[in-house]
Amino acid sequence: MSFFALPADIVVERDVEIQMDDGVTLRANVYRPDGDGEYPVILSGTAYGKDEFTADYCVDFPALAEMGCYVGSFQVSDHTSFEAPDPAYWVPRGYVVAVYDTRGYFRSDGRPGLFSPRDIRDYAAVVEWAGTRSWSNGRVATMGVSQLAILQWYLAAQRPAHLTAIVPWEGASDPFADINVHGGIPETRFNQWWLQVARNGTTSNSLTLNPLTPHIGKHLPQLARHIVQPAELEQIEVPALICAAWSRQGLHSRGAFRGFERIGSRQKWLYTHGRKEWQVFYEPEALAFQERFLEHFLKGHDNGMDEVPPVRLEIRHSLRQYAVRAESSWPPPDITPTKLYLDADDGTMGTTRPQSVAAARYEPDASPGLTFTTTFQHSTEITGPTALRLWVQTDDAADMDLFVVLRKLDASGEEVYFEGTDGFEQAPVAHGWQRASRRLLKPGTSTSLAPDLDLAHRLPMEKRHPTAVEIEILPHSTYFRAGEQLVLQIAGHDIGGNPRMGCDRTINKGPHILHTGGPWNTHLLVPLVSQQRSELS
DSSP states (O other): OEEEOOOTTEEEEEEEEEEOTTSOEEEEEEEEESSSOOEEEEEEEESSOTTOBGGGOSSOHHHHHHTTBOOOOOEEETTOBTTSOOHHHHGGGTOEEEEEEOTTBTTOOSOOOTTSHHHHHHHHHHHHHHHTSTTEEEEEEEEEETHHHHHHHHHHHHOOTTEEEEEEESOOSSHIIIIIEETTEEOOSHHHHHHHHHHHTBSSSOOOOSSOOHHHHHHOHHHHHHHSOOOOGGGOOSOEEEEEEGGGTTTTHHHHHHHHHHOOOSSEEEEEESSOHHHHHTSHHHHHHHHHHHHHHHHOOOSSGGGSOSEEEEEESSSSOEEEEEESSSSOTTOEEEEEEEETTTTEEESSOOOSOEEEEEOTTTSOOEEEEEEOSSOEEEEEEEEEEEEEEOSSOSOOEEEEEEEEEOTTSOEEOBOOGGGBSSBOSEEEEEEGGGOOBOTTTOOSSSOOBOTTOOOOOOTTSOEEEEEEEEEEEEEEOTTOEEEEEEESSOOSOOTTSOOOOOOOOSOEEEEEBTTBOOEEEEEEEOHHHHTTO
């Protein structure tokens, strides 16, 4: 990362006070063109500090590099708040950029309550404030990455009058299910770090967090689910440009894709990628896409945005190689869900269901678990969510934790790595998790390719009896050449390898047993793209 001085002709107003209806004062930085005029507004709400520029970012980039996580190269001005739009890019193009500290953080007063109903009411009030200033044309869009994106889902569902468009760039839409608890298993690495960061920015000694700590997620999941509700996505009607990345699995990927699928907006676009979060947000291609979107909806320009295909699909070949294709929907309209049946007898996967019953067992907390492999005979693209049905058994407990990854091997048998969360460059293709007692599905939102867990309820396993579990494997788009292999790995402990993201507290007791063949319909359901269309990539 590098930075440059904000151009001198940009007007900077710092600590502009905004009064809330309960008397609390929030403070914002406003960047606007020099001279009179009415301009559209790009607004961000942050808990990371509107004045915490570049060198003061909450992420220690050198420390990440020591872990094997590399954020890449990007350049922003020295007035760019963490994960917020750069005023040096937007103001010269005729926009006002405003960034405010959320309640109780840094320069804003009040009691912190990140993602709380009060926090969302504040955001709506700031939108209305921004839409009625003398320098505003009355059209306000929100923009930002991660936490700055999550807030936008909740805000847009409230439909403030001056909110014209949203740009949630890689943001979870259900923090509890997307980030805090993976398939019912509490995440312990990222959440521990993030909670400390959230506390560091508070202006009081108290902090009320709606994405609850891993301890609450572990011991009181019913309460946690009750408090941390997902955003009411169906209530969102404004135009939306949504970014969702294969490289943010376990953090934002799940919620960003579901956000695109479920919002009520008629005008919405999905920008996918499998690369580095911040580098992509500030790169020329993404900025041009953002600008075209905002120019159309905030300035009213007829620039052809309505004719842009709804989905920019980025298909990964390897860590650095990818192709881009336009699609009319997400998931793509012509995918073919295909069952690959697992065979515990020889460790293979194939389209023919094994007739012979087989079982395999592994020790959950130490061994690499089980692997199942299929070799593609021709070039193959897998694009979309993937689901895994397992018949599992334990003789010593009424529950188990299951960790699943998909891997790609090249024709020589070497693993092909991909980008992961926070720049981890040895990530697998995709991840899935499941605590067996949390296996109940939501009937209204689950599909064969995307099981949706009802995490608020618990159904223990019956000892010494096989139990069916449906595991959601997060969306990805990955290309395999003839002779390359897809490997499914199943274990009882975290096998993702990312030092920044993982689940380190499991409830396993005794060996896990997996049943395949005969009556046991154990299979991986993969979304295959037709070979003819895939070869366009």
